[in-house]
Amino acid sequence: MFPWRRRRDWFFDDFFKEFEEEFREIEKDIMRIIEETMKIPTTDLTNTKPYIYGFSIRVGPDGEPRIERFGNIPNVGLSSSDEREPLVDVIEGKDEITIVAEIPGVEKDDIKLSIGRRSIEIRVDNENRKYYKRLNLPCEVIPEKARANYKNGVLEIKVKRLESSDSDSINIKIE
Structure with a gap:
């Protein structure tokens, strides 16, 4: 392998590794939201608006990826590390x-x-x-x-x- 190729692979490997970790976290969040939504009785869904959840990924001026979530799903389904579920x-x-x-x-x-x-x-x-x-x-x-x-x-x-x-x-x- 050429020496300049190794440097670029190292950079991109690290860069894509961070993206992969973020995607795994987002996938876990989406699956948790879907599971919580499936637990809602169907009678409660008849008069509600559709659920919207999404994210956008942009690279900031410092070269770091920025992931922003959007939608009308409240954050109560997403737990923080210091919050416990009894x-x-x-x-x-x-x-x-x-x-x-x-x-x-x-x-x-x-x-x-x-x-x-x-x-x-x-x-x-x-x-x-x-x-x-x-x-x-x-x-x-x-x-x-x-x-x-x-x-x-x-x-x-x-x-x-x-x-x-x-x-x-x-x-x-x-x-």
């Missing part, structure tokens, strides 16, 4: 759903809970620990009937199922 169990009962999450090392006042009819969000953001988990529930619930208890690093959330009553149903005439 271990969570969902127990379906006849009348209620129980969510048990392991969140060790935090105080009760540090935990922020947000609940909707089909999802729950657990967030802890203090100086020592950070936790985040968004969980899609297996059925619709009554957010106003939710109650939570935190003891010995275990958060237990109980919420009543939303029962579909007979008044919601209609008779259909067969023609």
Whole structure:
């Protein structure tokens, strides 16, 4: 091999190696977003806009690659290295759903809970620990009937199922 060829290969090998690493990270992010999107119940997707996610790659004036992400997908699906995802169990009962999450090392006042009819969000953001988990529930619930208890690093959330009553149903005439 010619000497000038070796130098150029070394430069381009290093350059393309960085691109390859970035592409692998982006691929992991995209796969994680797709997996989270597939977990959303189809009833929640009927009235939503399409999901858009993309990236552009440019070489900056310093010769370093710049990767910019764009789209309408929130960054909550992308986890940072210091943010942990708590271990969570969902127990379906006849009348209620129980969510048990392991969140060790935090105080009760540090935990922020947000609940909707089909999802729950657990967030802890203090100086020592950070936790985040968004969980899609297996059925619709009554957010106003939710109650939570935190003891010995275990958060237990109980919420009543939303029962579909007979008044919601209609008779259909067969023609």
